[in-house]
Amino acid sequence: MKKKIILFGLLGTIAYGYEDLGFLSPELEKGVSGVSVSSNYRVINSDKSIADPIKDVYRIIKNNNEIMFDSLLTDTFDNNYLFNFDVGYVKSESLESPNISLAFATSLNEESRVGIGFNYNDFEGKYSSLKSKADGYQVDLFYQKQGFEQNITTILYVGSLDEKINKTNEKIDNTYWGVHARYEYLEESYNELFKGYRVDIEGKRLQKKSKGQKNTNDSIKASLKGIIKKEIEIVDNQKITFEIISGYEREFMEKRVYENIMNDDFRDSLALETKVSYKFEEIVTIYISVEGKKSLNTSNTETIANIGLKYNF
Numbered sequence: 001m002k003k004k005i006i007l008f009g010l011l012g013t014i015a016y017g018y019e020d021l022g023f024l025s026p027e028l029e030k031g032v033s034g035v036s037v038s039s040n041y042r043v044i045n046s047d048k049s050i051a052d053p054i055k056d057v058y059r060i061i062k063n064n065n066e067i068m069f070d071s072l073l074t075d076t077f078d079n080n081y082l083f084n085f086d087v088g089y090v091k092s093e094s095l096e097s098p099n100i101s102l103a104f105a106t107s108l109n110e111e112s113r114v115g116i117g118f119n120y121n122d123f124e125g126k127y128s129s130l131k132s133k134a135d136g137y138q139v140d141l142f143y144q145k146q147g148f149e150q151n152i153t154t155i156l157y158v159g160s161l162d163e164k165i166n167k168t169n170e171k172i173d174n175t176y177w178g179v180h181a182r183y184e185y186l187e188e189s190y191n192e193l194f195k196g197y198r199v200d201i202e203g204k205r206l207q208k209k210s211k212g213q214k215n216t217n218d219s220i221k222a223s224l225k226g227i228i229k230k231e232i233e234i235v236d237n238q239k240i241t242f243e244i245i246s247g248y249e250r251e252f253m254e255k256r257v258y259e260n261i262m263n264d265d266f267r268d269s270l271a272l273e274t275k276v277s278y279k280f281e282e283i284v285t286i287y288i289s290v291e292g293k294k295s296l297n298t299s300n301t302e303t304i305a306n307i308g309l310k311y312n313f
Helices: 002-017 053-072
Strands: 035-045 081-091 095-107 112-127 130-146 150-165 171-190 193-210 213-235 238-251 268-280 284-295 301-312
Touching: 035 053, 053 081, 053 095, 053 112, 053 130, 053 150, 053 171, 053 193, 095 130, 112 150, 130 171, 171 213, 193 238
Parallel strands: 035 081
Antiparallel strands: 035 301, 081 095, 095 112, 112 130, 130 150, 150 171, 171 193, 193 213, 213 238, 238 268, 268 284, 284 301
16 A cells, blocks of 8 residues: 555656646647546456466556557647556456556657556456465556557567465466557548558567466467447537447467466457547547457457546646
8 A cells, every 4th residue: 555655646746747847838728738647447257268367467468558558549749748647447257456557758750659658556366265466567668650540559568466375375476578569540431430450469478486486478469450430529529439349369379378277268269349439629538348259269258348537638
């Protein structure tokens, strides 16, 4: 708890001093200063999947990376700096993890940014009769290039998640690193109806150390998804957006990822995500999304529901 209080105080001091340091441009309209706060709540339901600590570490990594991707979503490069503070929560049958994220980026030119991100995860795991608690930290370096119809984002990350088993007092040190690159192309075909596609490629390594023994888990995953997006202006400066993202995902290191108890999982899968968001000017965005995944190798399915809010200063 003391760590959280110190972290909140540090972030509050940074946010308070942001304008004094000259990062805010007074000529910009409200909502496009580059400073924002956000919050999200994510629930993962995978009834047929065996609970496994490796999966949960991977879920933490995915949640951290998605927060970073969302933090960089912007309709304007008018500001030279981007600063986002996020408070979130991710939950499944076997894990609960409140999390805090911070992203800071500076513009290299009118089309590209480079920045750094920090993530903190307060982790609780539940596996049969055992429970674990952990503190997790992740540091990100990212690069973004945004064109008129395309967006390229690359995140290079390293992190740790140190667990302690409640009954045995066994300690498990999880250390991981990886890179996640995303390319998105989206063009307007007719009257604010957008069509495009998204390509994701991610490679990562997880090392687990316990009682002097080390185990390594590797993953290389890629996906190709189509995108359909429709924006509807309901009144002046207020929009509702409907978005569908669907496609194929593939895990290329299945012999390393799905060995032992993870052999029930998703090697090849189809995914379908629907998202509805409401935007007031450039200031407030509220969204809700539901993603369903179906394994092509087993009968497994997974559902991810997410609700979030973002406020731009």
